[in-house]
Amino acid sequence: MPFRAITGHRPLLELLSRAVRRGTLPPSLLFAGPHGVGKRLTAVALAQALNCERHVEYSTRPTSGGDPGGNDACGECAACSRIARGVHADVLIVEPGDSGSIKIEQIRDVVERTGYRPFEGRRRVVIIDGADALGLPAQDAILKTLEEPPSASVFVLITDRPDVLLPTVRSRVQRLRFAPLPPGDVAALLIRDHGMSAAEAHAAAAASDGSVGRAIDGSADGAMEARDVAARLLQGAAGSMDPRRRLDAAKLLTGGGSDRDELSRRLLALSSLIRDLGVLGARADGRTLANADLEPQLQSLLRSYDGDRALRAFSAVDRALAALDRNASPKIVADWLALNI
Numbered sequence: 001m002p003f004r005a006i007t008g009h010r011p012l013l014e015l016l017s018r019a020v021r022r023g024t025l026p027p028s029l030l031f032a033g034p035h036g037v038g039k040r041l042t043a044v045a046l047a048q049a050l051n052c053e054r055h056v057e058y059s060t061r062p063t064s065g066g067d068p069g070g071n072d073a074c075g076e077c078a079a080c081s082r083i084a085r086g087v088h089a090d091v092l093i094v095e096p097g098d099s100g101s102i103k104i105e106q107i108r109d110v111v112e113r114t115g116y117r118p119f120e121g122r123r124r125v126v127i128i129d130g131a132d133a134l135g136l137p138a139q140d141a142i143l144k145t146l147e148e149p150p151s152a153s154v155f156v157l158i159t160d161r162p163d164v165l166l167p168t169v170r171s172r173v174q175r176l177r178f179a180p181l182p183p184g185d186v187a188a189l190l191i192r193d194h195g196m197s198a199a200e201a202h203a204a205a206a207a208s209d210g211s212v213g214r215a216i217d218g219s220a221d222g223a224m225e226a227r228d229v230a231a232r233l234l235q236g237a238a239g240s241m242d243p244r245r246r247l248d249a250a251k252l253l254t255g256g257g258s259d260r261d262e263l264s265r266r267l268l269a270l271s272s273l274i275r276d277l278g279v280l281g282a283r284a285d286g287r288t289l290a291n292a293d294l295e296p297q298l299q300s301l302l303r304s305y306d307g308d309r310a311l312r313a314f315s316a317v318d319r320a321l322a323a324l325d326r327n328a329s330p331k332i333v334a335d336w337l338a339l340n341i
């Protein structure tokens with residue numbers, strides 16, 4: 001997938017594509033950021049941009065001032081398609097095996113291969129996905145190569161936990177930070193690439209912390225159901241101050257059972273809805289809504305949840321989540337929250 005097909009991360013992609021065009025790409029890179037936001041996709045796109053046989057221009061800005069955009073891959077030539085299929089001889093992907101770690105032999109193998117000139121492409125690209133799974137000996141083994149990579153090679157280390165890498169490794173790589181994706185982007189991607197309905201996609205995106213990977217895992221875990229319950233609770237709490245009714249609403253949250261994970265999912269969905277009420281109340285940019293598909297419902301809740309109440313409700317959900325983490329009984333947490341929201 002070329003740079004232009006990747007969701008989000010525009011400034012970063014622009015930086016990379018320009019460095020490819022100018023030939024100024026640092027030879028050792030670290031892609032750091034949360035799981036499931038597109039770090040590996042970007043590394044593969046970079047390998048394509050470096051080896052594409054008929055690159056195209058990448059630019060997100062209107063072309064003016066004569067500044068050409070960066071280089072992007074065509075996505076269709078033999079090199080691009082071999083890289084996409086993972087069979088290009090010069091694009092090596094190293095990842096943890098069944099043991100969960102990357103073995104020193106895997107590292108010795110790629111280091112040795114970078115000693116030769118590329119076979120079919122212009123640049124050899126070594127992608128180490130899950131670099132935090134490198135043991136200390138493996139990190140030691142790669143240090144020298146990261147410092148002085150063979151001229152035709154580029155190393156890309158990928159991790160969501162850069163801090164577990166040795167400081168000596170971190171100091172030899174240029175770190176690029178990938179941010180979580182806005183919920184709207186996650187939802188659009190789930191609809192486009194994963195065939196989800198709008199409601200499913202928005203519910204999963206709202207609970208995803210900006211990670212497509214997590215959204216996909218979460219959607220199987222009942223994100224939509226959790227959001228539905230959370231919305232009904234808010235609706236109920238908005239309309240009634242009567243404590244008995246509110247305690248009835250608490251039963252909605254626990255489903256009458258005591259499943260901690262389920263309650264926690266529903267509380268997270270609640271928190272995301274209340275955050276959106278805050279966004280709408282402040283008349284902030286509607287594109288930042290996590291639950292954009294529920295905007296009409298949220299607008300009608302705004303009458304009850306003015307700024308102060310939304311803020312109190314938000315912090316109540318936060319306290320409820322913390323109590324649940326500390327092992328409080330789900331029923332007590334749900335009851336308390338229903339009275340305080």
Ligand SMILES: [Zn+2]
Nearest residue numbers: 052074077080
């Ligand atoms: Zn190409």
